[in-house]
Amino acid sequence: MSTNTEIIDDKSPICIPFILERYKNYSASNPTRPFIIGLNGVQGAGKTTLVKALASKLRVDEGLQTLVCSIDDFYLRHEDQTALAESHPDNLLVQVRGEPGTHDMNLARDFFTKLCEGQPVKIPQYDKSAYSGQGDRVSESHWEVVNGPGQPKVQVVIFEGWCVGFRRLSPMEVTFKWNAPSRTLKRYPLEHMNFINERLQDYDAITDMFDAFIHIDAEDTEWVYDWRLEQEAALRAQRGTGMTDDQVVKFVDAYYPAYELFSDKVRSGLFSNKPRCQLRLIVGKDRKVKQTVII
Structure with missing residues (x-):
């Protein structure tokens, strides 16, 4: 297997004009509330590379005070994740962090509310190596403060993560997908999939705050296995x-x-209610953009 995992940034030149056009229109009528971008990318498709490039270009080239935060930093504290797992011992989907339902959405709502109001707010941090890899939240005393006294106000927020933007389905939709041919769904009881689906209602409060959304999609989602194998090799x-x-x-x-x-x-x-505010970048096996769609 190839171990060449270098990812060339062919995405930010597409994303920056998309962001700036919408930011310009937004900031004209929202001079104080930051412009919030949700960014979803399948694991291994180049999301980290893109986020770094976007933040750099927005900060340096455009002079915009840009904050990057990850949904990974909103995982439940170790004790709460353990309690969730113990309360649903037969549901393998919540025995470890990862799936919807394993994030602290009360913390996320409070964080984004303060950001939108321009208040000082601490950025949560999560240590994935704690508890032998089970992970835990870093002590709040180590969290960085933004919008503090004497600090410039955050103007743009990039909120990234593998499940950012996922929305709850109807029970009928879940059942339909569970019954259709799939790689992994039938490994789990339908009620366990429904548990994850219902938890996504708590994520809508954040998703509804997005002013723009960028989705790095793949022509074949199963390539995520190959990409992660390459990265780990x-x-x-x-x-x-x-x-x-x-x-x-x-x-x-x-x-x-x-x-x-x-x-x-x-x-x-x-x-x-926000036409043409979602950008979908469809990448090939080489992670390069093959198609661009604005929704």
């Missing part, structure tokens, strides 16, 4: 340690049911 070569191929597949398997359930709804468009 490169890490093993670099560090001499890392997950085995079997462990990588098991790792991706924990996330893949949500891709199978919720990706179609993301592709069809998040917004009912």
Whole structure:
């Protein structure tokens, strides 16, 4: 298997004009509330590279005070994740962090509300290595403050994550997808998929705040397995340690049911009242953009 995982940034030149056009229109009527961009990308497709490029270009080239935050930093505290797992011991989807339902959406709502009001707010941090890889939230005393006294106000927020923008389906839609051919859905009881689906209602409060949305999609979502295998092989070569191929597949398997359930709804468009505010970049196996769609 190839371990060449270098990702060339062919995405920010497409995204920056999309963002700036919408920011210009938005800021004219919203001079104080920051412009919030949701960014979803399948694992391994180049999301991290894109986010870094976008933040750099917006800050340096456009002079915009830009904050990047990840949904990963809103995972439940270790004790709360443990309690969730113990309260649903037969639901494998919530035994570890990852799926919708394993994030602290009360914390997220409070964070984004304060951001939108221009108030000082601390950015949550999460340590994935804590508790032998089970993870835990970093002590609040270490969180960085934005919008504090003497600090410039945040003007643009990029909120990124693999499940950012996922929206709840109707029970009928979940059943239909569960009964259709799939890679992973039938491994789990339907009621366990419904549990994850219902938790997504709590995420809508954040999704509804987005002023624009960028979706790095793949021509074939199953490539996420190959991309993660490549990344981990490169890490093993670099560090001499890392997950085995079997462990990588098991790792991706924990996330893949949500891709199978919720990706179609993301592709069809998040917004009912914000036309042409969603940008979909469809990438090939080489992670390069093959098609651009504005919804």
